[in-house]
Amino acid sequence: MLKLYGYSLTFILILNFPNKKCKNIKSNLIGLMKMKKLEEDMSNWNGNFPPKTFADGVCHLIGSLGNVGIVDTDEGLVIFDIGTKGQERPIYRELRKFSKKPVKYIIYSHGHFDHCFGYAPIIKEIKRKGWDMPEVIAHENLPRRFEKYRMLDKYHSWLNSRQSAPQIADQVGDRLIVSAHETLDPTILLRGNESSYEFKLGQYTFEIYHDKGETDDSLWMWLPEKKVLFSGELVSNPTFPNAGNPNKVQRYPKQWAIAMEKMLEKKADYLLPGHGQLVEGKDDVREILSIRAEVMHFIHDEVVKRMNEGKYFEQIYHELLEIRPEKFKNHKFLSDSYGCYRFVIHCAYRLYHGWYNTGNPTDLFPAKSLDIANEFITLIDESEFVNRAKKLYDGGKIQLALHLLDVLIKSSKVKSEDTLLNACILKENILSQMADEEINYMARNAYIYGTIQMRKKIEQIKAKSN
Numbered sequence: 001m002l003k004l005y006g007y008s009l010t011f012i013l014i015l016n017f018p019n020k021k022c023k024n025i026k027s028n029l030i031g032l033m034k035m036k037k038l039e040e041d042m043s044n045w046n047g048n049f050p051p052k053t054f055a056d057g058v059c060h061l062i063g064s065l066g067n068v069g070i071v072d073t074d075e076g077l078v079i080f081d082i083g084t085k086g087q088e089r090p091i092y093r094e095l096r097k098f099s100k101k102p103v104k105y106i107i108y109s110h111g112h113f114d115h116c117f118g119y120a121p122i123i124k125e126i127k128r129k130g131w132d133m134p135e136v137i138a139h140e141n142l143p144r145r146f147e148k149y150r151m152l153d154k155y156h157s158w159l160n161s162r163q164s165a166p167q168i169a170d171q172v173g174d175r176l177i178v179s180a181h182e183t184l185d186p187t188i189l190l191r192g193n194e195s196s197y198e199f200k201l202g203q204y205t206f207e208i209y210h211d212k213g214e215t216d217d218s219l220w221m222w223l224p225e226k227k228v229l230f231s232g233e234l235v236s237n238p239t240f241p242n243a244g245n246p247n248k249v250q251r252y253p254k255q256w257a258i259a260m261e262k263m264l265e266k267k268a269d270y271l272l273p274g275h276g277q278l279v280e281g282k283d284d285v286r287e288i289l290s291i292r293a294e295v296m297h298f299i300h301d302e303v304v305k306r307m308n309e310g311k312y313f314e315q316i317y318h319e320l321l322e323i324r325p326e327k328f329k330n331h332k333f334l335s336d337s338y339g340c341y342r343f344v345i346h347c348a349y350r351l352y353h354g355w356y357n358t359g360n361p362t363d364l365f366p367a368k369s370l371d372i373a374n375e376f377i378t379l380i381d382e383s384e385f386v387n388r389a390k391k392l393y394d395g396g397k398i399q400l401a402l403h404l405l406d407v408l409i410k411s412s413k414v415k416s417e418d419t420l421l422n423a424c425i426l427k428e429n430i431l432s433q434m435a436d437e438e439i440n441y442m443a444r445n446a447y448i449y450g451t452i453q454m455r456k457k458i459e460q461i462k463a464k465s466n
């Protein structure tokens, strides 16, 4: 098993985070069960499983943060994704346990940090042994992505640390963990929307296809002689498609469904996903592809239908939650742990709509939330906000309780330090409970980050009043 690094290491910290303020034993139990499922799924997502050889010994999977696929031909190795920087040495060691042959081709499934930055030991070896440099295949949008990363490198570090490592996010800040200033650049580019590329090495044929899904530079590979699909991030096992991640740019839900249907036509025996364990057997490969196609079509089409009915986001979102079909809940290949149903609703809406989400002119150019909060505080006795929030909390309406508490917490005109302190303590308690009960990794980390911020504020208030 690979030694973990970077985000994976911080992920372990996150899962061991002690949220002790669960409201009661039932809440604790629910929290523990959900946490166990989340832990299991994310452990798979992070590649914490042994390397695997399959397809008559021809293919290998090295699990890492971004799976690495290897095809062993008579004339050398083809590598589909090379993992992240920080895991490059263990990946290389595992690779060399499988085969000593030179690496002839590297294919990037897309340009994310966890899929194409673990190349250094392979390139070092090639130079040391005087071998030819490999061909590196990518879609034409990948170099543009690298360019964007160079422009936004500190921002991405800041954002990713909050998304994946909330406990240490404030210490990491904008320090670079992986940088696109050093890259192994493609030598062969697939251009256009409908592009495909084919090459032969040794006794095998490699068919490369481009489709949009999580990104606009996605490639996937088909090895017909062994009936193996290499999906990249278009499939992660067993988590929901990562479309609508609250921290990231636009994804492509409709095209994602279409990509799944194109893969289904291949009738593969194996599917090597971008994250998670190998999918083996015709039935499971068909199931993981077809359920993903179905759910992405469903959410996209239901959102579009409601947009055509003149509905704004809030209404669409809550209606989509109400009509979520049973077959998408608790499906073995649609775990909400990383991507999730709720996020994809945002994704489909955002694909076609601007930022004026409510249609209420009040929201077009709103006042500062501080000023709004101050107005409420001058109208209503400030302690009433905490009293009412406690009642809502006791009645299980914790999201509503948060909205009320925020009026107090955002305001600069709260007179009683005790009232403010009580509001912060209740918010911290609620966020902690939400983190315990949340099945989605990104939402959970947002709650954890919020809990940490509340604890800091509580300490500041206490220090001030001492």
Ligand SMILES: [Zn+2]
Pocket: 065, 066, 112, 114, 115, 233, 274, 275
């Ligand atoms: Zn990935």
